[in-house]
Amino acid sequence: MDQETQYTEKDSKLADFTDRLLGGKTAPIASASDEELLHLEQTVLRLTHAFPPDSQRDAKAKQMLVRFKNRVSREETQAVKPSFWKRLFDFHANPQAGLLLAVVTVLILAVVALPFIQPPGSSVSGSAITSGNFYIAAGMILVLLVVYWISHNK
Amino acid sequence: MQNNKTPSHDLSDEFLIQNFRDGNTEAFDVLYLRHLPRVYNRVRYVVPENDVEDVTQEIFLAAMKSLASFRGDAKFGTWLRTLTNHKVAEYYRRRARKQEPRLAPLTEAIAQTTGSTSQSLEERIFLQRALQNLPESYREVLLLRFAEEMQFNEIADHTGQNLEAVKSLFRRAVSALRTHLET
Numbered sequence: 060m061d062q063e064t065q066y067t068e069k070d071s072k073l074a075d076f077t078d079r080l081l082g083g084k085t086a087p088i089a090s091a092s093d094e095e096l097l098h099l100e101q102t103v104l105r106l107t108h109a110f111p112p113d114s115q116r117d118a119k120a121k122q123m124l125v126r127f128k129n130r131v132s133r134e135e136t137q138a139v140k141p142s143f144w145k146r147l148f149d150f151h152a153n154p155q156a157g158l159l160l161a162v163v164t165v166l167i168l169a170v171v172a173l174p175f176i177q178p179p180g181s182s183v184s185g186s187a188i189t190s191g192n193f194y195i196a197a198g199m200i201l202v203l204l205v206v207y208w209i210s211h212n213k
Numbered sequence: 214m215q216n217n218k219t220p221s222h223d224l225s226d227e228f229l230i231q232n233f234r235d236g237n238t239e240a241f242d243v244l245y246l247r248h249l250p251r252v253y254n255r256v257r258y259v260v261p262e263n264d265v266e267d268v269t270q271e272i273f274l275a276a277m278k279s280l281a282s283f284r285g286d287a288k289f290g291t292w293l294r295t296l297t298n299h300k301v302a303e304y305y306r307r308r309a310r311k312q313e314p315r316l317a318p319l320t321e322a323i324a325q326t327t328g329s330t331s332q333s334l335e336e337r338i339f340l341q342r343a344l345q346n347l348p349e350s351y352r353e354v355l356l357l358r359f360a361e362e363m364q365f366n367e368i369a370d371h372t373g374q375n376l377e378a379v380k381s382l383f384r385r386a387v388s389a390l391r392t393h394l395e396t
Contacts, residue, residue, distance in 0.1 A: 070380040073387065074365055081362060099384065102391040106359055109337045110258060120249050124242060127270050131277065 069096055076100050080107055160207070164200060171196040226289040233280060241280075245273055248290065252297055254360040259301055259341055259352075262334070272300045291371070305345075343393035351386035358383060 073096065079085070080103065088100050113119065171193050224232075224243070232240035253269050260268050276296055283292060344352055354372075357363045363371065369379045 066381065066384075067377065070377065070384045073384050074380040077358065077383070078365070081359070095388075098391055099387045102387050102394065105336070105394075106340060106355075106390070109333065109340050110254075110359065116250060120246055123249065123253075123266065123269070124245055126266075127245065127273055128242075130270055131274065134274070 069093075069099075072096060073099050073103070077103050080104070160203065164203070167196045167199055227285060230280060230283060230285075230289060241277055244289070248293055249273075251290070251361045252293060254362075255294070255297055255356055256301065258356055258360045259344055260304060261341070262337070264304065268300060268304050272297050275300065339394060340390075343390055346393050347386065347389055350382065351389050354379065354382050354386050355390065 076088075088097065088104075226244065226247075229240040229244050233244070249269070252272055253265065256268050256272070257265050272293070276293060279296075283289070287295075344355065347355070354368065357368045357371065358365070365379050365383070366376055368374075369376045372379065374382070
């Protein structure tokens with residue numbers, strides 16, 4: 060018998076052995092005369108013994124489905140939860156935040172405009188206020204507007 | 214038609230997928246229960262016992278999210294198998310990033326697992342390690358036969374090989390596994 064035929068025979072014998080074993084039938088192990096086949100069958104046996112079929116498969120599957128559905132709804136809840144900034148600038152849901160932003164804007168404008176407001180008849184000019192203050196205040200307002208815009212476009 | 218009713222278990226995967234896309238989430242439950250044994254078993258053969266359920270759930274979660282883009286070029290089962298292999302590879306990449314060993318040390322695995330004797334668990338870990346070290350074609354034929362319980366002729370159909378070639382690949386895969394177990 061040539062080597063190729065020997066291998067083909069071994070392929071079939073090992074496949075038949077595996078089929079019988081996984082089919083729950085008795086699978087007689089190869090005789091010691093074919094040592095290689097014997098070792099291969101022992102490896103197959105080792106694999107099937109290490110991973111026996113799960114007897115509680117159906118019950119476990121239903122429990123896993125319940126846990127899976129819980130996980131899906133948990134992830135969906137997390138997915139729809141808006142970010143901190145979006146919630147902060149959501150003026151419909153959070154009108155206080157809108158009011159706060161308006162107050163802060165007015166205060167900044169007041170701080171900038173105060174030196175230019177002179178009581179009638181006053182001779183003191185507002186020369187201590189430089190144009191730098193104006194740019195700082197304008198920058199702060201701009202930053203607030205940018206933060207608002209970004210949080211609404213996330 | 215089937216919307217908002219529990220879909221029948223004898224409906225095809227394709228019908229259930231369409232049903233799910235139409236908004237009937239219970240259609241996915243049927244798909245889940247139908248494919249869970251194969252996916253779970255495949256994961257069980259290559260992932261440490263304490264992570265098997267988590268990885269399995271991630272696979273189905275990814276499947277659920279991607280189902281809208283599933284074009285049906287391959288069968289759902291084949292697509293799910295590919296997804297399973299990707300998720301298992303991702304699991305090991307994550308472990309490698311955390312610098313955890315490819316399979317958890319024996320003591321850690323034994324401490325975290327209940328229901329298995331330490332000896333059988335040790336044996337399972339040896340086999341998982343050996344399976345992970347096999348070339349992909351060898352590992353795949355072993356997983357198809359043992360984990361998914363596919364018959365040799367079904368494996369031949371699935372891989373597009375003839376029956377003799379599949380049996381030969383199987384014998385060589387078992388032989389390689391034996392070599393890995395001995396070293």
